[in-house]
Amino acid sequence: MENQENAIELQSNVVDTEESKEDKQSEPLEKQQNNEKAPIESESKTVAGAGAEKGQQYAYLDRNEFTSEIYKIEVKNMGYFGVGEFKKLLKNTLKLDMTKIKSPTRKEFAFVCFRTKADQQRALDTLNGYKWKGKILKAFEAKASADPLHKRRAEDEANNSGQPKRRKTAVEATCPLAALPYEDQLKTKTDEMSSLLKKYTQELRKVNPEAKPHLDKFQFEGVIPSTTINGYRNKNEFTVGKNNNGEIVVGFRLGSYSDGSVEVAEIQELPHLPDAAKWAAESFQRLVRQSKFLPFNPVGNVGHFRQLMVRYSNSAHELMLVAGVYSSNLSETEQHELKEELKTFYEQQVDPDSPYKCSSLYYQDVKHREAGQMVNPVEHLLGSTHITDTIQGLQFRISPLAFFQINTEGANVLYQKAIDLAAPTKDSTVLDICCGTGTIALSFAKHCKKVLGVEIVPDAIKDAEFNAEANGIKNCKFFTGNADDFIKSMVHEALYDQEVGKKGDLIAIVDPPRAGLHNRSIAAIRSASAITRLVYVSCNPHIAKRNFIELARPESKQYKGEPFYPKTALAVDMFPHTSHTELVILFEREARRDAKADADPEANESPNSISEADSKETESTGLYTHLP
Template sequence: MEKAIIDGVKKEGSLERQADLNDVNDEFAYLQRNEFTSEVFKIEVRNLGYFGIGELKKLLRNKLKLDMSKIKSPTHKEFAFVCFRSQADQQKAIKILNGYKWKGKILRAFVAKASADPLQKKRKEENQNDKQTYPVNKKQRTSAEATCPLAGMPYEEQLKQKSSNMEELIKTFKGELIKINKSASKPLEDFKFEGVEPSPQITGYRNKNEFTVGKNSNGEIVVGFRLGSYADGSVEVSEVDHLPHLPDAAKWAARTFQQLVRHSKYEPFNPETNSGHFRQLTVRTSSQTKEIMLMVGIYSSNLNETDLEEIKNELINYYDTRSGQESQFTCSSLYYQDVKHREAGQMVSPIEHLFGATHITDNIDNLEFRISPLAFFQINTAAADILYQKVIALAQPQLHSTVLDIYCGIGSIALAFSKHCKRVLGVEIISTAVNDAEYNAQKNRVQNCKFYAGNADDYIQSMVKEVIYDTAPGEQLDLIAVVDPPRAGLRKQSIYCSDTSCLRYQAFGVYIL
């Protein structure tokens, strides 16, 4: 261990900083490295009109059969950047897209210039500012400002500010609806805003946290939160012990993993050069059982099999030993995650179970839920109980109602609704989460829930048809869709339903906790 500690000190020395300084004026040095970057074979597509990223991806991948690696689009703009893995794919896309008619518009496509490295760009600007005769005020955000910006405000004031923000959002949304429904025969009714529901737990409530492995402003290895995005020119990481929204178990996990990385011969991942190995730590905790699940993300592109086995054994030995040292906290489940550039169509980075249990469990509304490493679970367990009861009250399901749980995760919403309706159909793209949902239904003796593994956008219409087909003639039909979507949201085709008389949508944005 003594040698490992010396190695840990050496890698925080001046050689790495000097290498950084040598590249400070070259914003495009990353293009010359022997590794893939999506900026090399990039095109710009213009005259897209109003579009969603999802429908553009479907056009490029499914209809036009273009093998793209990434799409980037500025908000509210009529153009997008599309990246490819080879010059042949890039040129093929330009040939197909330039002059292509889509949604009534003729598209233009051409080679796009690579973007400057945002971190190098920021350093160059700071280097130039340092040469100016006038002082420049530069203040980096703190980790509290980056992750919980309202924490310094009394909770009652936080609720007031969130209510005000929500009211403004509703006004804006109503204005947008009026613009696109100018021919509507009736004026749009006002939305009813019922206020922000306070959380029963306001500190230490996050049951899942993803920590970055990096360095602070002093060059010390830290496991914590990034103070800004790479796109904004920031790679600095700050410790998390003082943050009020993290449970003590998550803080313990960050501290102990930080010690491991500092003493390991393997480096933290450097997003600037795509070098190093330790990249992130995902911590899941249970408020009921006090279990702690750790998932260690390793950048493996520059490691051989021997190196990987050494890292895995290092993790197992470290946490197996620590389990007997601190009785208050124990790692009950340990996973390795291979975090690198994902292949086309790969939804998540692959994981491998190393140590302890394969799942943790938690409770909502007297229901017990098994949670796998990659599954979605409401981040505030105590507030989730209130959230579900509010949504059920809003939806007003009847004993003859069928509920569609879109993006069902491990089935927590489905099981909450199950006692208030005829049946629930859930769909989720993460197959292990669907396995959890099926297990949770059986564990809680719920027999009126059925779950599908797949893309929600591909399943919604068939689920609606299944319900209609299974409804006997003369039997009352009531169909409720509960949606807790990812940031990209639902596709337009999914929101539209030809049988609108029987479908009612309830979106989870209604109640903000």
């Protein structure tokens, strides 16, 4: 979803690193831009000769946000294990009050962090010598991880060749394809998706040899172009900081904290941002420059103004601003003064002659989250509480923290393609898993009997219910909770309402966050034999490929139920000028073996099968590309 396509987001400086040299590797820019820190070596492996920087690598421990790094333990001799099952052992079985687990992939050890010395000591006493999965665990205190920014700077200093690094421009960092004609951008993305799907089908052939006849007919219909190429983003998250000249800027980070960069660049030249978002960033920049409160600096966690989220509805011409403020070093009186400053600034409309104005203003307390805290809270300051946008002819109310596709016109195309692939009828029930504010569910509603949606964010479900009522849609029902827990209940409800003696048609639609679905959700979908088709919408297909494989694995103890095999795939270019693409795949349930005997093996043969790909050439417009 939207986290992956925000080219450069605000970078957290929470230290979250492994301490094993074997796991030190360079992260791709995409991961750095999405706040995934590169692994860092332990203190004993710090680059020699780094001077004062070496001492600064642990200065962050003096700040109370990072006590969990002080009270950390290492657990060894674990054998092969899953992080999920280890977490259950710690929290459910042993009742240990841990804050996080850090475990390198395919290693037999893990780091566990705690908030207090007492919790750390209790864990050491409990885990050292504890028998788990036939292994005797060993536990001992572990050193804190080095601050990644200072560590990287120390490494750069030690390896300095005398040639300063060329800095990326804002366009290069956020819109790497902007220099290409749009036709060439589509060709690049078509080639990338074709390559990804080829690797997927090759892997699936190995995992499940019975998939071969289905994969021979699997088709990729290419990349659908965006109807709007420039200024399409309806949501942006800007960072408040300083540029290379020391000037206060509201814009995008040019690198990640772990890469040793905190420089912020202006965004006026970026082609994918609408003029309204650029105006919002420029007006907030003026506010920060004239305020007595300082821009936030992640080096030392000092300052106050940290970020600005901008949401814009082109259909309603509404502009929502959410000012993110680091409040740990502000008194209640100072926080009140800052809020009043924000209100006064935008009540006066900043630019009387500007075509844009702030129609909704929020204050967000952005600081180190407490244990169990999912989001930073927001407080309404001025104007309306929501903005409204239109998809598929329907009106949608959008709250500050709700998910909404960032390319509104692209979403019209995306949802219509999902409807076409799913092919619902008036007898179909659709399960919308990770439904957000109900955009997909409500778009499907007029094409089917009923839609049941589930979403873990309560405010999003409130928006979904409001949107259903506002659009006069009565055949949608929404649930607040984890999809893992609700899928079976939704299936049971769908079957309960099914007319006796009439064959039902149950379709699942999944549009998960960037990390994809949890394997428990995949297992729940697999075990619900009534689900015959599934449409998977992925904002990061490279990560979602794991889910694609899980859906089509042979039946097993973990994945009960016949496999889902891919039938048709297409991509929608929701993010012109960037490297990102939204991929949609239709999966169909494999028929039960006892029902296969009477099937005609040649009934579904396609003259354009994937196996003929060697004789076909990929077209940049992406119509019916076939994969080997």
